Structure formats: structure tokens, C-alpha cells
Amino acid sequence: MRWPLRLAVALALLALVVLRLAELRPPDVVPESAPPGVFSAERALRHLARIAAEPRPTGSAAHRRARDDLLARLSELGVPAEVQRASVLGTRWGLPYDAARVENIVARLPGTDSTGAVALVAHYDSVPGSPGAADDGSGVSVLLEALRALKSGAPLRNDVLLLFTDAEEGGVLGGEAFMDEHPLRGEIGIALNFDARGAGGVVAMFDTGPGNAWPVRELARFAPHPVASSLFSEVARRMGHSTDLSVFKAAGIPGLNFAFSDGVAHYHAPSDTVSNLDLRSVQHAGDYALSLARRFGALDLRRPDSADAVFFNSWGAHVVAYPVAWAPPIAALLAGLFVAVALLARRRRVASPGGSAAGALAFAALSAGVAAAVGGLAWILLRVHPALRVMPLDPYNAPAYRVALALVALAASAAGYRLLRRRLGAGELALGALLLWLLLLVATSLAMPGASFYFAFPLASALLGLLAVAIRRGGAPETPGDAALLVAAAAPGVAVAAPGPYLLFVALGLPMAAAPALVIALVFGLFLPHAELLGGGRSRRLSLAFALPGAAALVVACATSGFSEARPRPASLAYALDGAAGTAHWLSADRDLDPWTASFFPAERAQAPSFLVPFVPLTRQSEAEVVALPKPSLTVTSDETRGGVRTLRLRVASPRGAPWLFAWVMSPAAVRSAEVDGRRVREPVRAGAAMAAGGWGFTYMGVPAGGVEWSLEVAGAGPIEIRLVDRTYELPRELLREPRPKEIMGASFRLADSTFVSQSFRL
Numbered sequence: 001m002r003w004p005l006r007l008a009v010a011l012a013l014l015a016l017v018v019l020r021l022a023e024l025r026p027p028d029v030v031p032e033s034a035p036p037g038v039f040s041a042e043r044a045l046r047h048l049a050r051i052a053a054e055p056r057p058t059g060s061a062a063h064r065r066a067r068d069d070l071l072a073r074l075s076e077l078g079v080p081a082e083v084q085r086a087s088v089l090g091t092r093w094g095l096p097y098d099a100a101r102v103e104n105i106v107a108r109l110p111g112t113d114s115t116g117a118v119a120l121v122a123h124y125d126s127v128p129g130s131p132g133a134a135d136d137g138s139g140v141s142v143l144l145e146a147l148r149a150l151k152s153g154a155p156l157r158n159d160v161l162l163l164f165t166d167a168e169e170g171g172v173l174g175g176e177a178f179m180d181e182h183p184l185r186g187e188i189g190i191a192l193n194f195d196a197r198g199a200g201g202v203v204a205m206f207d208t209g210p211g212n213a214w215p216v217r218e219l220a221r222f223a224p225h226p227v228a229s230s231l232f233s234e235v236a237r238r239m240g241h242s243t244d245l246s247v248f249k250a251a252g253i254p255g256l257n258f259a260f261s262d263g264v265a266h267y268h269a270p271s272d273t274v275s276n277l278d279l280r281s282v283q284h285a286g287d288y289a290l291s292l293a294r295r296f297g298a299l300d301l302r303r304p305d306s307a308d309a310v311f312f313n314s315w316g317a318h319v320v321a322y323p324v325a326w327a328p329p330i331a332a333l334l335a336g337l338f339v340a341v342a343l344l345a346r347r348r349r350v351a352s353p354g355g356s357a358a359g360a361l362a363f364a365a366l367s368a369g370v371a372a373a374v375g376g377l378a379w380i381l382l383r384v385h386p387a388l389r390v391m392p393l394d395p396y397n398a399p400a401y402r403v404a405l406a407l408v409a410l411a412a413s414a415a416g417y418r419l420l421r422r423r424l425g426a427g428e429l430a431l432g433a434l435l436l437w438l439l440l441l442v443a444t445s446l447a448m449p450g451a452s453f454y455f456a457f458p459l460a461s462a463l464l465g466l467l468a469v470a471i472r473r474g475g476a477p478e479t480p481g482d483a484a485l486l487v488a489a490a491a492p493g494v495a496v497a498a499p500g501p502y503l504l505f506v507a508l509g510l511p512m513a514a515a516p517a518l519v520i521a522l523v524f525g526l527f528l529p530h531a532e533l534l535g536g537g538r539s540r541r542l543s544l545a546f547a548l549p550g551a552a553a554l555v556v557a558c559a560t561s562g563f564s565e566a567r568p569r570p571a572s573l574a575y576a577l578d579g580a581a582g583t584a585h586w587l588s589a590d591r592d593l594d595p596w597t598a599s600f601f602p603a604e605r606a607q608a609p610s611f612l613v614p615f616v617p618l619t620r621q622s623e624a625e626v627v628a629l630p631k632p633s634l635t636v637t638s639d640e641t642r643g644g645v646r647t648l649r650l651r652v653a654s655p656r657g658a659p660w661l662f663a664w665v666m667s668p669a670a671v672r673s674a675e676v677d678g679r680r681v682r683e684p685v686r687a688g689a690a691m692a693a694g695g696w697g698f699t700y701m702g703v704p705a706g707g708v709e710w711s712l713e714v715a716g717a718g719p720i721e722i723r724l725v726d727r728t729y730e731l732p733r734e735l736l737r738e739p740r741p742k743e744i745m746g747a748s749f750r751l752a753d754s755t756f757v758s759q760s761f762r763l
Helices: 003-022 041-051 061-076 133-151 173-181 183-187 213-222 230-239 245-250 279-296 324-347 353-384 386-390 398-420 426-447 453-471 480-497 499-508 514-526 528-533 541-559
Strands: 081-090 097-109 117-123 160-165 188-196 204-208 255-260 309-313 319-323 569-571 574-578 583-588 620-624 633-642 645-653 660-665 671-676 679-682 696-701 708-715 721-728 744-746 754-762
Touching: 003 480, 003 499, 003 528, 041 061, 041 133, 041 279, 061 081, 061 097, 061 133, 081 173, 081 679, 097 133, 097 173, 117 133, 117 173, 117 245, 117 279, 133 160, 133 188, 133 279, 160 173, 173 183, 173 245, 183 188, 188 245, 188 279, 204 213, 204 230, 213 255, 213 279, 213 309, 213 319, 230 309, 230 453, 230 499, 245 255, 255 279, 309 324, 309 453, 319 324, 324 353, 324 426, 324 453, 353 386, 353 398, 353 426, 353 514, 386 569, 398 499, 398 514, 398 528, 398 541, 426 453, 426 514, 426 528, 453 480, 453 514, 453 528, 480 499, 480 514, 480 528, 499 514, 514 528, 633 721, 633 754, 660 708, 671 696
Parallel strands: 097 696, 117 160, 117 188, 188 255, 569 744, 574 754
Antiparallel strands: 081 097, 097 160, 204 255, 309 319, 574 583, 583 620, 633 645, 645 708, 660 696, 660 721, 671 679, 671 708, 721 754
16 A cells, blocks of 8 residues: 555544544533523632632631532522531541541522432532642532532422532541431432542543433533543442442442543642643533533432433533443344454455454453553653652653553554564454454443443454455555555544543553553554554564654653742651650652651661651651640540440540540550540451551541540450640641741641640550
8 A cells, every 4th residue: 555545544533533632622611601591610719719718627727618619609509508517437448447527518409299209419618738729629619600500500300409518628527427417318319429539620420320311311411512421430439439429328228420630740739729720621510400400409309210321422522322331242143243253354364263363362461561551661760760659549641651651552552563563464463452352241231231332343343344345345555445445444433432542541540551552552452454554564664654753752750840930849757746745747648759848857866767657658757846735535424334345435525725635545455446526437447558557546637626525345354554645737837947848748637737646545
């Protein structure tokens, strides 16, 4: 084939990929001047600017200000609201357990003839140190602006319940409190949750509740620009992600979960500010909230369909959905098509069964090699590049690295294909790659049906393309008609397969680049006839066409990975006062120290980390000046031993008014059961992986001024050791010799810019 035609084919395939990925953009922002019944991100910005003015972790003064502001905004909108106050003890993450005194805000917009409530859910707390503009100030502002738009129109049939949960960042505790205690929990017909894990990007519907077929059907019909995939749900379920939707799912309530997740460098960081938030993402979330509130607000929610669906996007943001039960028959149908194509290939002497099997093994090895190579390159970058070494997740310029690593993966795939062509024919390799796709289709149809579409429809289009050109023509020279057929056959596969690596890069980040690289190699296998047509089986040109721009993109990415005031470097520094020993320490969890933080850790004062902070692997500790701070208190209100079981009733408190407290039973005696602030938990329990030492304990957010009641039942009558640590979210100002430079921010939130005070007790 002459080079002009090859160039045209390459440009056509590139255009298909670019056009498909371009559809994964949030919509433009609707201005404040839009009609009242339309959602406007510019109007939502007024709410967002208030709630994200400062960090608001549960129990802090800023959290109380955010609560009061939310109540005022709801009052202005003419919707009565209440504060649900409750104590919660969560055990889903193991030891130490998560506990909190929560304050959920619940507002209700009555319907005319309600058949169930449509719950719009977002959490209004943030992690310490982060203003939480995206996570989840964006969700709060979306709910308020959607409520305003709903009230501007005719009343809905069903009630709309707005639930602003508390302590989501502490383990979905506010959501648990609502579903455990609130009288309205039984009226919810469907829950729509809005959250964020980053600073922008397209808003995806990434998880569902039970019986998702009918909510997905309505999403496809009524949501503007929906981005949804049952593959997201399968991945999220297995990765253990938890949001407020989790509690509704556990209760058997249908639901849809929405979030954007690009710009993850700002996630849970001081840089999660309004100025760094992409308002287009807020617009996208608001479009979902308003359109679906209106749609579900008009439906009969009393007897929803309990079936589940497989669903995904095709061209033009169209959502395709079909019953989960169809997954195995579709796999069987495509297995039959594969056998037919393989038999025809054998008849035309394009590929033998043995050669195709060898091609499948070879391509599986090639895909694994590509994943290992790209994953290894990312591993080296994360350990060698000074800026990447200190970023907890993705770098600020993550898109540049995604482009570079994707091109490297394609270059490695093309180079590997050329090597394999020395021993195997083009038809054998093409059929072998598709045999691997068929095996993955069969496996997912049985074990992960929600993911089966990703292998089914690209496989179908690839088989038809292979049949139409390579096998039908045998060894005849390619023609312009063949090229046109191959490009046309590629379009369905691109629609389904192309977003996969991109979304995996966004979701998993640079530390897990091997996963999207593996998918890129697999997707390359769909287009081996195209690679052959472009000369990839005989020439280095195809691999060089990927490798050269990939290398250039990698150089650009590495060169632009520095820090500035707009892109601050994360650094962790905390102050810890050991009340029992009468000593104080500076703590850090950083691998590399910036000059400002390093000034607190001179070599002559370096120590091995000994202070216990839950969930934080400390890297260094040094002596610090002792500041006179009140220590956590423990009061024994009763102590009884009966039948070899000792029962202690205690009150723990923070005299200095810290909003967070950690309690740890350090004795080897087994804790048989316990009760924290009226919430009972029973042993045996599984220990959380973060706590290497034995023992039993809990963290508590929103510690009340009067303290927390705590009771323990311990096997045996011997003494027990208890350690209390409280935490405030600032460093002792009198010990800071100079302010931190603006190009450095305190992160991560579990340690940075905090003061810990501990006290030990022997009872």
C-alpha cells in the first residue's frame, strides 16, 4: 500500500480516538443570567465560595460555621431544615474503629402525591487542612442550586430530600447515622450521591445501588451528556471504595453515585480551593442532579424493577443498556462467531488453529511485558524524579504523563508485534489476540458481568473487520476499499475500548500505570490488521511513530513537574507532646524534606519514630521544645470484676478542646466488648492493617466539651494500659521561627499541621 493511503488510515484512526476521548469532557458553564429553571454553575459558585472558605473537619469551629451557613441558605430558599445529631461507631475498616458525634442537615421539599422520596446527598465536612472546594463543597453547592431551580418550577409528584451528611471523611459516619436512626430513612425511593476525588474532569456515574436497570434507563433518557459504565461499578466494588451511597446500597435502596476524579493532586489537600476547581465539573454534576430529580420526582417509586443491567457509553454520549442475564448468551454468540471466522481463516490458509493458539499465548506475553515495562518506567520515575517522589498520588501535570506513558505503551506494543511477526503470520497473531479477548469475555461474563461489554463489542467489531478484509481476501494485496472497511470496523471498537485506558489512568494514577498500559496493549490487539496494513509487521516505522513523540512527551512532563505557589509542594510536619514522658517531638511522614521542614530535623536530634499516630507511617522524629498544653483526661466512673471479666466505665475528654481523639488499649488482655458514646461493638474483631501493634481502640471526631462515655469488658482482672491522644489542626505558633513558604503546603491531612498530645494510664 502506498504511503499516502497509509497516512490517511493512520490519521483516520487517530481522529476516531481523539473524537471519542473529546466526548469525555464536562459541558460548558451555564452563566448566572440563565433562566431560573436551569442549573447554573456560576450561581452555584456563590454557595461554593462560602462553604469552601476554610477547612471544616467534623467537630471544628469552621465545621459549625459551615453548618449554620447551610441552614441559613436553606431558610433563604424557603425549605425547612433540621439538624440530626447522633453518635456513630463504624467498624467497616477494622481497628481502630471510627466514631463521631455527627450533625447531619436534612431538608425536605414536599411533593404533591409522593410515592417515595428522591434523596439528593452530599457531605459538607472536609478533611483537616483542606478547604474541600471539590470534596465535597462542589456537591453541597450542586444540591443548593438544584433546589433553587426545582422551586422555580411546578411542584413535583414525589418529595425531594436533601441530605447534607457529616463525617463522611471519617468513614461515612453521617450516612450511617441517617440510615440507622432518622425517621425519613424508610421513605427513600432512590438516592443520588454527589462527591469528588480531584479538582475537575467529567462527572461519571461510577456506582449504583441494587436494581440498577431502571435508574440507568432513566439516566440514559433524561440526563444531559451522561457518562456511565457498569465497568466502573465492578472496579469500585472490588477496590473497596466507600461513599455515602454505601449505606443506601446496604439497605437495599436503589441509587446512583456521581463524581469527578481528575486533578487528583488537589485531593484532600490545602490546594482543593475554589480557584483550582473546574466549574465545568460542577455544571456537569448539577445537570445530573436537576434533570434526575425532576425525572425521579415524577415517577412511581413504590415498585421499582429489581433487575440489574450492563451499561456503557457509545458514540455521542449515548448509553447502551441491557439485562445482566444477556451477558453469557452474548459471550456464547461471539464464541460462535470466532469459531466461524477461525474456520474460514483455516480454509483460506490465513491461520491454523495451532498458530492461532500460539498467537494468543504470544500476545498475552506481549501484553504482560508492555504492562511490566510501563509500570517499571513509572516506578523509576516515582523514585528518581524529585517532584514525583513527594507527591502522594498524581503530579499536577498528570495529563502530560498519561500521554507519554500511553505512547510508550503503544510503541512497546508495536515493537513487540514486529518481533512476533518473525515467527507467526499476521492472521495467526490477529486471531490469537482476539482469542485472548474471547477468553476475557467469557471470564467476565461469568464473574464480572458488568465488565463483559468492554470485551464483547470491541471483539465483535474486530472479528467483523478481520473477516471483511484479512480473511476474505486471503493474501491478496490491500486496496483502498480494504482500508476503508478496516477504518469503519474500528469505529465501534474505538467507541467502547478507547475510554478504558484514559479512565484507568485518571482513576488509578501514575503509581498504578501498569494497569492502563495492560489495557492499551490489549486494545492494540484489536487493531493488528490495521497495524499490518500500516507496515507494522515489517518495519520499525510504526513503533517509532509512537516512541518518538512518547519520548518527547515524557521529557516535557518531567521538565514541567516542579512546584510553585499555584502548585505547592506537599510536606508533613506535626508537633507531638508525650504527656507521660514529659517530652515533645517534631514528626514527619515525608521521604524527602524540603528546606523549611528539614530545619525541624537537625541530624544531631534525629530519632527513630516512636510516637503512635494511627494510619500514618512516620519516617522521622526529632526533639522539640515542650509547650505546656493540657493533656487528654480519663475518669473511671466504675470498675467491677465478675466471673473473670472486668468491666470498666470511663469518661475520656480533651481539656484543651481538641475535636479529635484516639484511644488505644495497649494491654495483651483481650477486649471482649466495648461501648463508645452509647454505641456497642462486640469482639472478636479484625485488626486494621494500619495498626501493626496489638490492642483495641477507636478514633473519635467531634469530641464534645463534656467528653465521651466509654465502657470496656476485658478478660481477666489484671491491669490494663490505655493511651489517649488528642489532636488539634494547627502547629504551636510560638515554635515556628518563620512562616512556611507559599510554594509548600501542609499535607497529608492525617498528620500535617497538627498538634498531638498524649497521655497514658494504667488501670
